[in-house]
Amino acid sequence: MMSLLGIAAIALVIVILFQISKAGEMLNELGNTKKAGDTNNRVQANLFLWTLIFGLLAIVWSAFHYSPMFLPEPSSEHGVGIQRMYFWTLVSIVPIFFITQILLFGFAYRYKRDETRLSHYFPENNKLELIWSAIPAVVMVLLVTGGLRQWLKITGPIPEDQQEEVITIEATAQQFKWDIRYAGPDRELGKKAVREMSDDNPWGQDWADAANKDDFVPTEIYLPVNKPVMVKINSLDVLHSFYLPHFKVKMDAVPGIPTQFWFTPTKTSAEMQNILDDPGFVYELACAELCGKAHFNMRKEVYIVTEDEFNAWMKEQKSLYSQFAAPQKNADVDTEQEKDEKVNVDKTVSAL
Numbered sequence: 036m037m038s039l040l041g042i043a044a045i046a047l048v049i050v051i052l053f054q055i056s057k058a059g060e061m062l063n064e065l066g067n068t069k070k071a072g073d074t075n076n077r078v079q080a081n082l083f084l085w086t087l088i089f090g091l092l093a094i095v096w097s098a099f100h101y102s103p104m105f106l107p108e109p110s111s112e113h114g115v116g117i118q119r120m121y122f123w124t125l126v127s128i129v130p131i132f133f134i135t136q137i138l139l140f141g142f143a144y145r146y147k148r149d150e151t152r153l154s155h156y157f158p159e160n161n162k163l164e165l166i167w168s169a170i171p172a173v174v175m176v177l178l179v180t181g182g183l184r185q186w187l188k189i190t191g192p193i194p195e196d197q198q199e200e201v202i203t204i205e206a207t208a209q210q211f212k213w214d215i216r217y218a219g220p221d222r223e224l225g226k227k228a229v230r231e232m233s234d235d236n237p238w239g240q241d242w243a244d245a246a247n248k249d250d251f252v253p254t255e256i257y258l259p260v261n262k263p264v265m266v267k268i269n270s271l272d273v274l275h276s277f278y279l280p281h282f283k284v285k286m287d288a289v290p291g292i293p294t295q296f297w298f299t300p301t302k303t304s305a306e307m308q309n310i311l312d313d314p315g316f317v318y319e320l321a322c323a324e325l326c327g328k329a330h331f332n333m334r335k336e337v338y339i340v341t342e343d344e345f346n347a348w349m350k351e352q353k354s355l356y357s358q359f360a361a362p363q364k365n366a367d368v369d370t371e372q373e374k375d376e377k378v379n380v381d382k383t384v385s386a387l
């Protein structure tokens with residue numbers, strides 16, 4: 036309701052401004068040209084000045100008023116770096132914004148038409164142009180270089196010394212849900228193929244690949260604190276976007292083009308509840324791409340827990356193989372190789 040009123044108020048102001056300028060033009064045409072023209076110029080110049088004053092005040096007010104709704108300090112290692120980038124980007128652009136707006140509206144006010152003043156002819160100034168081209172260019176290069184460094188870090192491989200403890204998950208988006216497949220105890224996601232997809236095998240896992248036999252798809256996302264998490268992202272239908280706002284993780288899910296992202300959570304859900312003094316706080320996964328009418332439905336809860344809690348949770352999970360594929364295999368074991376496979380699978384399943 037408030038936003039509708041706001042839009043109506045803005046529309047009204049635009050109509051009033053239009054009518055004022057139209058009235059000025061009509062007075063001009065009526066013959067009293069000089070006097071009406073000067074009045075019109077004065078009105079326009081004053082409007083520029085008031086727009087500047089109210090506009091800047093509104094911007095400063097809204098920045099402070101809405102700051103309690105900003106996200107808390109990031110809960111991931113790389114999130115701190117991204118937060119630092121936001122800070123330096125704002126430091127670079129906010130002063131420029133204020134300077135350019137003051138010059139833009141201020142000049143329109145200060146240099147309104149005045150018969151007693153002659154225009155100054157100012158064709159070019161190489162020194163000035165060099166300064167206002169070079170400074171933004173240097174600032175842009177610094178910001179882009181900082182951004183690229185962060186980007187290469189979060190999309191690149193996990194450092195050697197952390198490879199051992201990585202948790203690999205695969206996020207598959209579809210209208211309107213996320214399915215998260217965990218690599219299981221072997222820390223390796225099994226291969227998939229479209230031809231394998233069926234009601235009993237919704238992700239098309241290739242059961243011939245041993246790495247598939249401990250993969251599981253839970254209903255909630257549990258992740259251990261302080262361990263690197265590699266997320267492999269894909270989509271079954273349209274564009275979606277894997278968004279964990281508190282961890283500053285955001286990556287598009289593109290059909291046919293797998294993307295990936297890795298991050299290290301640094302605060303458990305319980306710690307975050309204490310920090311925010313909110314016992315009901317839950318981390319969430321959202322879809323950040325407007326992907327259809329039930330887009331909102333893609334919300335999923337994320338729990339960051341200690342390593343022990345995570346291992347206990349892992350043990351409770353049932354592999355997809357044990358639920359869908361294993362009974363069929365048991366029915367027609369006839370070769371030595373298949374017998375061996377079955378023994379291995381049973382070991383993996385019991386390990387879970």
Ligand SMILES: [Cu+2]
Binds near residue numbers: 208276323324
């Ligand atoms: Cu979506």
